[in-house]
Amino acid sequence: MAHELYDEVMDIEDTLDEMFKKSNDHFEFMKMVSLMKHKFLKYCGDKDKKNMLFDFVVILDPQMKLDMIQYGCQKVVDLMEDLTEEKYKEMVANLVDEVKAEMQLLITEYEILYQIGASNLIRTENTPKEVRSSNCSWKAKFEKFRGFGNKSEFEKYLVYGVEPSEDNFDILQRWKVNSARYPTLSKMAKGIFVVPVSTVTSESAFSTGGRVVDPYC
Template structure:
């Protein structure tokens, strides 16, 4: 503990000397600049939490975050504050480096928006025209083509499964097909067959995908809207699309949450030990493994001097 306090005291002295040797401690004008910058960065914190969530699906929200960032840039560009305008210009350049070409964005980013019943194609079309007005038509044609190709692939797989299940149950349906209900005789077997075929043709005239896209978007402004629950409740109406939604929406936007969960180094390097050398980090990680493996208790205070010597010799 005394070693830790001494380190904190030395850091405080160095920080004080650095401030007095330079421009001095922050003034009221400096803090005013900080307040202005916070107002700019606060929306980014909100969007970051929205994207990096690990307890809810995030794949459908990335495109909305991109459009929100674009709108923020436009608002700040016209705010009249030269410092904010300059900072926005730098941020926009960095943004365009990764998201400036719509035809190079991963197709799953677009498809996930379509499988959000609150957005579907209408919001996607609006957002694409907002972000990439010069190539919006080409991007939407590409998305539509990929969406129908993917739907046809899932449909063919579902058809093969149904064919296999139909063959396995053909013996049980043999006797049931021989039974004729009296109501069928009154209506007429041929007429019953005609009406059934007419109904089937009517359903087949519009695919499951066309029926889903043709329905109005869900109107729900509440943040508690459960997207997975919606697909679970509507899977009988859209069985193939429900399978597609399950696979597409399960794709995480970021791997930060999973990496931090399995990162030992993240638990060693914290805000109080951010200046450790790579050698010391390795030593701490290995020591942690040995402590968990050993049945004998080890008092780390007995090895403080030795660890300090190792640290000084490898800096």
Template sequence: MKKKFDKYWFNSSGEDDYSMLFAFAVILDPRYKLSFLKYCYESIFEDEIEAILKISDVRFKLGMLFKEYAPKTRVPYETSLTPSSNSNTMSTSSSDHKRKFDIFADYDKREASSSCAKTQLDIYLDDPKMGRKVGLDILIFWKENEHWYGELSHLARDILTVPLTTVASESTFSI
């Protein structure tokens, strides 16, 4: 039994590294998120620094996976104050005015696309956890909250539908 357990919780390389898929599934459960994973890793690893590094690694890899689901092209933020491109009606004095608005538009675009902007994953992780004893169908939760979490809900449904065991398939072959 321990051999089967290790097969799913440890990498095939034999390193003492717990499966990312299980970690992602725990994080994507709105009752647990990162706090339960942190508790588990602190219990498993005797060294607190190693646990923190593992948590950071899982969080980084989940962020990288989320980027694969995010739209590839983003519409830059535009203000309604940006002047139109019809320069025939603009006088010379208004060209200085246009440059000022262009500076603000460039600033707004930079701010909108800056790395400090929160992703759907960041928003989800910052939201309060649900009660642990709440009866919850996680797949229905992600489907119902697709309008709020967008691409993250697609990632969550893809990860959470992966079978977490091969007992059924192995027992079929054993029969």
């Protein structure tokens, strides 16, 4: 699934960058690497053309959430020159916010599609009975003070820390277990994680077919 390949894609980008830097004295090799980078950027480099689902699956992985997105945005901004520290942080934050905003739009669509009042549902299910029974309790006042009760389902998911990495992590099972806590996000996970990582295989098959099928058939 795509969330398992995000870090590998980042490794490919790093490798291509290193190969390009070391190929200054070898024109043919540098030309080959340059073509490889161009092909890579065609699929992964242009944020306006990249499928946002690739970012969404990473956010929906409890082992990565926004941390990996933050790292990827930093690498994008690293390519820009003559930036002050303040401008650098601002640009990284803006890129991360763009991803979060697109994710929130999809969440809203899911809420409408399944008619889930996610924020109200989560607040009701997760609020302890003793807090609901007495609005004057110190616990209720504290929750109101820190604004946790007003957070959306997505915000609450991000607030909880990233889970430690596991070799045999079953992400679909994890979302099944947490479906009551995150009803909208769990439905998104079930729908998004079945999307193929890439269409390259099918495109390659059609390209091959074009070479073997007789044009006069």
